[in-house]
Amino acid sequence: MASSTVTPAPDLDRALLLRIAQGEEAALAELYDHLSPTLYTLACRMTGEPADAEEVVLDSFAQVWRDAARYEHARGSVAAWLVTICRSRALDLLRARGRRDRLSAAAAAAPEPEAPAADRRLERSERCNAVYGALAGLPAPQRQAIRLAYFEGLSQSEIAERTGEPLGTIKSRVRSAMDKLRVALRPYYFETEP
Amino acid sequence: MTQSRQDPPIEQVAAYALGALEPAEVHAFEAALARSPELQRELAEYRELCAVLASAEPDQPPAALKQRLLDRVRASRTPDR
Numbered sequence: 001m002a003s004s005t006v007t008p009a010p011d012l013d014r015a016l017l018l019r020i021a022q023g024e025e026a027a028l029a030e031l032y033d034h035l036s037p038t039l040y041t042l043a044c045r046m047t048g049e050p051a052d053a054e055e056v057v058l059d060s061f062a063q064v065w066r067d068a069a070r071y072e073h074a075r076g077s078v079a080a081w082l083v084t085i086c087r088s089r090a091l092d093l094l095r096a097r098g099r100r101d102r103l104s105a106a107a108a109a110a111p112e113p114e115a116p117a118a119d120r121r122l123e124r125s126e127r128c129n130a131v132y133g134a135l136a137g138l139p140a141p142q143r144q145a146i147r148l149a150y151f152e153g154l155s156q157s158e159i160a161e162r163t164g165e166p167l168g169t170i171k172s173r174v175r176s177a178m179d180k181l182r183v184a185l186r187p188y189y190f191e192t193e194p
Numbered sequence: 195m196t197q198s199r200q201d202p203p204i205e206q207v208a209a210y211a212l213g214a215l216e217p218a219e220v221h222a223f224e225a226a227l228a229r230s231p232e233l234q235r236e237l238a239e240y241r242e243l244c245a246v247l248a249s250a251e252p253d254q255p256p257a258a259l260k261q262r263l264l265d266r267v268r269a270s271r272t273p274d275r
Binding site: 028029036041044053057058065074076082135146154156157159175178181188 | 205247259268
C-alpha cells in the first residue's frame, strides 16, 4: 500500500486490541492516534472543560489497556466500545462533581457548534459533515432530545422535566430521531457489520 | 411514578444505547437483552451510531496527553506482563 492510511480499517483496530491485550504499548499508542480525537472531542463537549476531557480520555485508554482482553467483537466495533467507555467515564465525572445542572444551563446557552474546518482529513470530515447534516435534518425538538441525552447524559424523564413535555413525547422523539440518524449515518459507521 | 407501564424492550434499545433509560428500567432491559439476540444486534447498531455521533467536529487532544497515557500504563505494568 503506497498511501499512508489515515484511518485503520476496523480489523486493524481489532488487531491492535489483541496486541494491547498482550501488553504491547506501541499498539496502544497507535489506537490512541486513531481514536483519541473522537474521544477527546466528545469528552470536551460533555464535560465543558478541556482539562476534564483530558482526564476522561486518559482514563478511557487506561481502561482499554486493562480490559482489552474483555472486548467482544460481537457487541460492536472497537470505536463503538471506546466511545461507550468514554461516555461512561465522562458521565461519572459529571455526576461526581454534581455539575450537571450548571453545565446544562451553559450548554443550553451555547451556540450550535461551528461546521468543521475544511482542512481536516477527508474520511473524517466526510463523516463529520454527515453527522452535521443528519442532526440538522432532524426537527428541532428531536435534535434537542438527542443533545440532552447524548451530550449531557440526561435520562428521558429528566429531559421531559427539563423541556416540560410529557415523558411519552420524549420517548417517541428519542426513538424517532435515533431511527432517522441510523438510516442517515449507517454508511459512516466505523464498522458496518459487527 | 414516572412510569405506569413497562415499554417493550425493543422500543427501549435506542434510549439504552444513549444511556437515557431510567436507572429503574435498566435492570429489566438488561435481563431482556441477555436473552435476545435481536436486542443485542439492535444495540450493537445503535452503539455504532453513538460512535459516529461522537465524531462530529473531531479535535486533536494536546500532544502531551499521549505521553501521559504511556507514562501511566508503564507505571501500572506488572513485572510479568
